[in-house]
Amino acid sequence: MSISRRRLLGTGGGLALTGALAAACGSNTGRDDGDSGGEPVISQWYHQYGEPGTEQAVKRYADAYDKADVNVQWRPGAYDQQTAAALLTASGPDVFEVNGPTLDQIRGGQVVDLSDLLSEAKDDINPAVLAPKTYQGTIWAIPQVVDMQLLYYRISMLKDAGVEPPRTLDALVDAAKKLTTKNVKGLFLGNDGGPGVLGGTPLNAAGLDLVTEDGEAGFDDPVAARTLGKLRQLYAEKSLLLGAPSDWSDPAAFTQGLTAMQWSGLWALPQITKALGDDFGVLPFPKDGADGRPAVPVGAYGAAVSARSKHKDAAKAYVKWLWVEKTEYQEDFALTYGFHIPARISLAKKAAKLREGAAGEAVRYATDYGHAEPLLWTPASKSAYQDALSRIIKSGANPESELKAVVRKTNAELRRVQKKS
The missing domain is CATH 3.40.190.10 (Periplasmic binding protein-like II)
Incomplete structure (x- = not known):
């Protein structure tokens, strides 16, 4: 293998x-x-x-x-x-x-x-x-x-649609909707709609951490639910490409014109350059809210x-x-x-x-x-969070209640691992 x-x-x-x-x-x-x-x-x-x-x-x-x-x-x-x-x-x-x-x-x-x-x-x-x-x-x-991961966007497609490269999460949601046509989707976040690859990146873009310096869950904040709700909006508005021939790590959906924007890795840049020349740009995950800042996993x-x-x-x-x-x-x-x-x-x-x-x-x-994911972010915390994120994005589950359950699980995990210190 x-x-x-x-x-x-x-x-x-x-x-x-x-x-x-x-x-x-x-x-x-x-x-x-x-x-x-x-x-x-x-x-x-x-x-x-x-x-x-x-x-x-x-x-x-x-x-x-x-x-x-x-x-x-x-x-x-x-x-x-x-x-x-x-x-x-x-x-x-x-x-x-x-x-x-x-x-x-x-x-x-x-x-x-x-x-x-x-x-x-x-x-x-x-x-x-x-x-x-x-x-x-x-x-x-x-x-x-x-x-690293980053957002690729097709310059010509955005220009034709009168869309600026999105530098906020709200702008990303709007851009993906405007760029979606009969044959092209606005954004590709993976075949599952994003929960598998995005992880804590949207929370980081909202100014939050998975684990604080004090060793507690860093997303026990209404801001977290608001941000994840916007990811649900992308899914609900059918702005996301789903079921592509290959998943997010492969830029084929982007280079073949199936999507105007794609979340992928730096490793894809040479392949994209070969296929599209200079008809693309790159961005970090856009910031969300007054306290947010761009985020790059x-x-x-x-x-x-x-x-x-x-x-x-x-x-x-x-x-x-x-x-x-x-x-x-x-x-x-x-x-x-x-x-x-x-x-x-x-x-x-x-x-x-x-x-x-x-x-x-x-x-x-x-x-x-x-x-990067914190050392104290245990597999149990990560699994609970990603399961909740999947339910929020794909099933429209309530972000507030989902995150409350993840916060409880994460804090219990953090108490467990730090007790051994």
């Missing part, structure tokens, strides 16, 4: 991977507890990327490192489950790619404190993707590459070090070399095999492919308006 980096943001902006559970920890771990010519031997795990050339690239990076013998392992199947099981044994990886770490892995002492690796570069890492990898002031993984895999590694210092040194110091490799990893943003802000700003046009705007949006 091949997994693309776009799957990072596949469900509500979260960092979810799917697939059948593979054998968690076989004998082929890539770890050798001995030394090679006096150098430590460390194993490094990656999930199986979909972009051609990525595996060869990371092995080339490892071969270039001269202070340890790095054995790269490409792990197909249910990578998250494999890694979680491996961290409980002595035969797991030294360095591993992670879409967390999770709170349980951090508090269970399964990962190593990496704060010192960013002693000089912390302010140059996109804070939105660093935040979920930080717990109680300690950094547990170094972000590798940033993925972002996510990042990170490099972490196992607490069971027998070569922790060597593993940390390698992570620092590859994901902090070797900026040419970071740019190559982000932009040669797919289209993504380096985690270092300075590198993202100067990378040639990201300096101009829609790509340059996307980098600015990710830096200025980026939101």
Whole structure:
């Protein structure tokens, strides 16, 4: 099974991977507890990327490192489950790619404190993707590459309809209705109408958080219900494209003219450019209300070090070399095999492919308006919220009562996980 980096943001902006559970920890771990010519031997795990050339690239990076013998392992199947099981044994990886770490892995002492690796570069890492990898002031993984979602709009279609690019949620609702014709829908938010991909992004655009700094549900506010009600309006007015041949992560509906606007990922930009030239623009999710601001969901895999590694210092040194110091490799990893943003802000700003046009705007949006799911946003809270969002959008359920139930569930979850702290 091949997994693309776009799957990072596949469900509500979260960092979810799917697939059948593979054998968690076989004998082929890539770890050798001995030394090679006096150098430590460390194993490094990656999930199986979909972009051609990525595996060869990371092995080339490892071969270039001269202070340890790095054995790269490409792990197909249910990578998250494999890694979680491996961290409980002595035969797991030294360095591993992670879409967390999770709170349980951090508090269970399964990962190593990496704060010192960013002693000089912390302010140059996109804070939105660093935040979920930080717990109680300690950094547990170094972000590798940033993925983001954004709104694509067809310039010619908007111009012909006399519609300005929407910069508020109200304007988006109005624009989608005006752009809908017999053959074209105004907006595509995924084949389910939006709940699967949008997640907490509309709440962020209304100036709210999923979890506050005080560790409570951040959407216990009438503003939240009002905002989600507008998503229902899009659905009820039949302004949304539903049942497209491919879902939101693929720009085919947009490039084929089935919709005037589509929510998708930055990875789609080269394909859209090839199909439409300069007849498109990009926007963040539009703000809603007086206290709102544009919102951009972002996510990042990170490099972490196992607490069971027998070569922790060597593993940390390698992570620092590859994901902090070797900026040419970071740019190559982000932009040669797919289209993504380096985690270092300075590198993202100067990378040639990201300096101009829609790509340059996307980098600015990710830096200025980026939101990642909080570390304390548990799977149980996320599931309760997305189920409620689906009922609100598709069935017209009352937003106030639906959100009250989610707030209760979320606060109970937050009390549970924080009690263990």
